[in-house]
Amino acid sequence: MNNMAVLLRTITVIALTLSSTAEIAQVTKADARQTAQRPNVILIYADDLGYGDLSCYGSTKVKTPNVDRLASQGLRFKNAYATSATCTPSRYSLLTGEYAWRQKGTGIAPGNASLIIKPGRSTLPGVFKAAGYQTASVGKWHLGLGGPEGPDWNGDLKPGPVEVGFTHSYIMAATGDRVPCVYVENHRVVNLDPKDPIQVDYKQKIGDEPTGRENPDKLKMKPSHGHDMTIVNGISRIGYMTGGKSALWKDEDMADVFTKQAVQFIESTQKNKVAAQPFFLYFATHDIHVPRVPHPRFVGKSGLGARGDALLEFDWEVGEILKTLDRLQLTNNTLVLLSSDNGPVVDDGYQDQAVQKLSGHRPAGPLRGGKYSAFEAGTRVPLLVRWPGKVKPGQSDAPISQIDFLADFAALLGQQYNHTDAPDTENQLNALLGRDPTGRAEIVEHAGTLSIVQGSWKYIDPSDGPAFEKFTSTELGNNPQPQLYNLATDLGEKRNVANQYPARVQQLKQRLQEIRQKATQ
Template identity: 35%
Template structure:
């Protein structure tokens, strides 16, 4: 069989409970349900971070982001590149092995603008942008530099802005967490998803008849704020604009699946669908309509708790993946690079994908296969780390490590903290996930030996600089 086409779709702030195939009941996502029915649904998949920039770095490089330049927080739209020169990425690996590659959507890994002043936003938009997606393995790029609520408000094609940002964009009201900055004349947030979806479908159509397989990395902008669905989807969910955006995403996936069938390439095309981190929910979804974006998990985007980083992951490959299967194996979004190497059959060099583990044995097997990963390291917004290993989850710190929720309101409803850190609270956390999925009982004080062992394992992995063994070696 020829090399498969690959489409990797990563949504922005989609929670573990935001799809009907993951338990959502207030609205339905029929196309993603269909994708799960023809592929494999993962119930214990994790982004490597609970926020977007480090999570996306992990997807692209197969390496935990905190090993590099930033150990907490995220980049903004005018920030310089986070990517290291010469580092292998998923697209550079695939391009070296015969693929045509494209990124369409939100980059959020930094790019180097032409500076004309001391402020980060002092930019000459007429000049080419350096060290963007084209410098790290992509043949084509069309998208935005960071989140949809971050300036500059413009599309970028390859290394040039599409138009010149020259007009001030009024910040959205606080419920949308919008930011000011310059936009191109006529910019409308609600147009962004349809434009990106159209570009993605065009790329698939143009590439499907070629003599090279294609890799499309599609980092969509929703359902991150601003919650601005296009006109056709406004009010469609019945529970608010964030859910309307999810339905718009679902529709795009349906169009893509239909196009692959029409082009006769569906059987040998891999579609991976996931999210960069947990949900940042629209509170009326919960308080009025009873929709739980975190699917019963504790916390939300930015938190070290499961709601911050456990994400939907569906992988379809009709030629190889048994339809309608479910996996409870522990996997991480850093694993895509090593999985691509296994699919292609060209091993990774030792200086690439240091934290990427091959998922293919689980992906193509029956349910109930051997464990692929022994553990995964997790990261909160403030840089706090945790370790999932087997039945246990260890957190090296107190609290969630996420946003200061006590100072935020959304649509006038207070964002209350899950639980404030109180004097006398344990300095570390330990949860038994099989019996305490909601992380309600910290048993760290009852398990001092286990805490010591897991703390030591985490420190060893940090110091080792990798969790994937080098060729011919085993990690101790």
């Protein structure tokens, strides 16, 4: 080969190399742009956390510095709502974009309930999964497991979270006060000895395990009402259980176990930096739900009894998540949301001194009612949103409902969803990110009866239910007559002005009826 040919070949190789390098650079820039538009998303979903329980929402009796850090770096909403005043329906609505009251069997689920979210339908985790995200559910589930025949605790527990859009799950089936008291990873009970099979019954006693009713001397925490069936870890529960001794949880370790699982999931998504997928983590903590048995390192630290100590434990969990994002340099490209499934309750079944040691703390803040209630404290909850560089820190008055999270993130990620499956979710992404101060035109609240908030007006539909729950000392908001409140001047819902504004009552009643009929049209 002569010198000219060698020169030409060299020039060709250099040109091809430069061209290839330019193409790689273009692809890398494109990937970087796509990654920037597809943030990691963490939804920290607290249990029974009230509007007044956090120091960033005005609490002076308990300090929550890690949550406060999230608030100071993000957006704090004053008018954010769960859809229901209890856990199962709120979680159903959050994950499906459909109001739970449209479907039978979506009330507070027993520990042996079948899965109430139909596999194959549109879901919030399904939206992320379709967008190429790794998705995980860690913590409280309380949406049932298994088919119509119920859960097979000694076999494959499916369908469950994996069948409705999560690529990984590490959960408790229901709540801490309900059997079975075991962890479930994907489709199996963790640490189950097949020679000691689990049996669960919610109608009659099975086996010879001691119960709170029969053996109160074996309890380290006594029930105040109900919660007197099978004893696990010195605490009597709702429901009967036998077997599975090697798999039983220890309540004091629950926050540590779930937090470790959440951190490990985040870490696992970063093992291969080149091919790392974005992730969605639904971190549903069990605090501050009963039984409140925080780890010994938190006991007595709040001065407010077990409930206050559980608030400190929850704040620690939030801090561990934030520290993990900082350590892995994920903070700037991770959207973190923190909210609650319903409002607060103090005595919810155990003698844990939460009532006696409130010491002036107001879990509902300025709101009336609490968990189970049609009044504002039942469903108006904290909501914090942090996304550095994308969400301007501050405060928002925009009305926000968790029912819209499915449509919000579908819009953010450019994904489609089945509007028949999710008839109630609507795109309020700009309000969620602080770009629109208007928010939702109306909020629908569910607590036995339905309520609607439109602007400053709130209408509560008549109900024949009890006005007061004596066991939990909760004003339930039920009334056989229509109720109308002007929240702008009467946030505590003390003055029912339905008689003064009959036209407003009729307008809101009609609008609520239209919403009820929406899915059948």
